[in-house]
Amino acid sequence: MLSMGGDQVEEAAAHAAKVLRTAVGRDWSVKAAGLDGSCLKTAEHVAGCLVAYAGQLTGRATDTWVPFEIAFDEGSGPGDAISVIESTAGLLSAVVRTTPPGVRGFHPYPSGSADAVGFAAMGVAELLLHTYDIAQALGVDAQPPADLCEAVLARIFPQVTPARAPEDQWATLLWATGRVSLAGRPKVESWRWHNALWVPAGRLVLREVSPAAAADLAAGGTGGLTWIEGGPYEGTRRAAEMVTKAYASGVHRPEWGMFALVRAEDEVAVGGMGFHGPPDEEGVAEVGYDLAPAARGRGYASEALASLSAWALPRPGVSALLALIEPENTPSQAVATRAGYTRTPDRENLHAYLRKA
Template sequence: MRNTGGERLDEAVASAAALLRTATDRDWERVRAGGLEWSCRTTAVHIAECFVGYASRLAGRVADGRLSFGISLEEGTGNEGVLRVVEATGGLLAAAVRATPRAVRAFHPAPFRSANREGFAAMGITEVLLHTHDIARGLGLVYEPPAEAVSYALTRIFPDVRPGPAPWPTLLWATGRGELPGRAPVTEWLWHNNLVLGSDRLTLEGVTPASAADLAVGGDGGFTWAGDGPFEGTREGAGIMVKQYEEGLLRPEWGMFALVRREDDLAVGSMGFHGPPAEDGRVEIGYDLVEAARGHGFATEALRTLSAWALAREDVTSLFARTEPGNTASQRVLARAGFTRVAADEEEHAYELRG
């Protein structure tokens, strides 16, 4: 799966500038932007501030907190000048997205304290699309952004939003700016960058709906894989995750994680949950390794890491796993990770780990 974040961001910025350029002769300072408290001009400057903030964090590999600087416009800068700043800062973020290695993450508070290049691209796209919509409403314009740019954002940072009939109305509904038939109005919302957990030799990277969809149809999901690539279980798990997303049942931290080896940034397998915790606090977990990575303890290391994260949550009381009777390797992994066999028959063995 190719890194298209820069391209989608360029499209979003170009569409925004093209629309707003038709109204640069209007008074942006005296007109409020849609339902915001800001003026149209303040909102446009905010877009540029987001772009330069995201680009600087990503390019600077900022691990925690914000950089202590901002942007300011020269006195007398008109609306056309503001648009040029938006275009220029959007170009900076697009360039940073293109140039940043896949594994790099930088600080963003919502909700897991970091984002990768796809996350920053999706956040930038969301900022420019939504705030251009706000400005357009204030100025009495109609905005219809590129569908591919909208879909890029939805499938990267809105994994809990069930797809609607079209991407743009879905994003507007998800951010409290529109309505969708059969869905309650949204009054509070938050985007979700993927959760990442670390162990000694591995990084467990939460798989986005976009990556899952690519894996399910035979792609690489945006990862470089060890050996012969994803094993059958990973592709099946990705397909299940896509179905959960399409049905609106996916919860960001309860999906699938790619197991990426730190030393060479190669994905060696996947591990994940079958869904969020049940009412009794039990959650089922499964895993899969490429053949070339088996026998090195990666599955045990990842299972210990993901189990510890899950059991530290108040809504989880136990983890559950199933394995075929003949799969002794998987049974040894579960035993080393602290699981206890609680049931066995001719078809499967069941294991549990309690908090």
């Protein structure tokens, strides 16, 4: 799996420090490339982001930013700035490593919160991208490790078609953030990264599975989750494979892929649920779900499907949700009925259940 956590924050910080130290003797009062602030001010911004991300997690912020920020001491120079970046990156990496899996902190994009992995990915992005901005202005090279770029893209840029070759990962990240043009891709005028969505569902939380986690699940891994005995089951792995293929081909759409069903009480994953893609031209999105055998018969799937449906149906462009179920799979049919779906004419020898907006 393309890992993202404290180790990656430290790796990105080491890269930033190495690059920036080659330019310590240059004029950091000039504007960073593509930005309004100076190189020194941009370095201060990076440090501020890193410590703010740590603060969001340790403060357990739920609806706004924790109201503090940092500033360099008066008279600080480039060497001081690099030291502060290293120090604040160390704070973020330590917090990421020690934050429990179920903890989220406030972040506005896109749904108001992010977990430790999300804040780690954002921290790595801040380090790589703004080091590039400073390096461009000061005339030094800033090529980072390809695996860091790939991990950032697969975690918080799931809407971006991934690069096929390792050497193209950095250019793709720069393109995705509007910094460069790439042949065959339209110019990016505005952008935002995407933190995985979490949907409360009674005893469960539906956690959006990133392309990086989906690839690990499809390959036989855990996707970074702790699973109930017998999980993840075969349907969950097939769904993860669908996400992986959609991402690789550039048709994956955030929030319209796969969610892991995680028990709120103990952080144990019990199954998977989600969509076979975004709504079609008629506004219909197909849903699917799968529980590990040890989790069945407890009402988990009904709770989760009702909650996911309640989240999806008010979304723009959605007219209905569709579940297609094998005729012999009466437990899944009962799940759909309990979640508010109504039987409609069969489709391709499958029982069809529909819930309208």
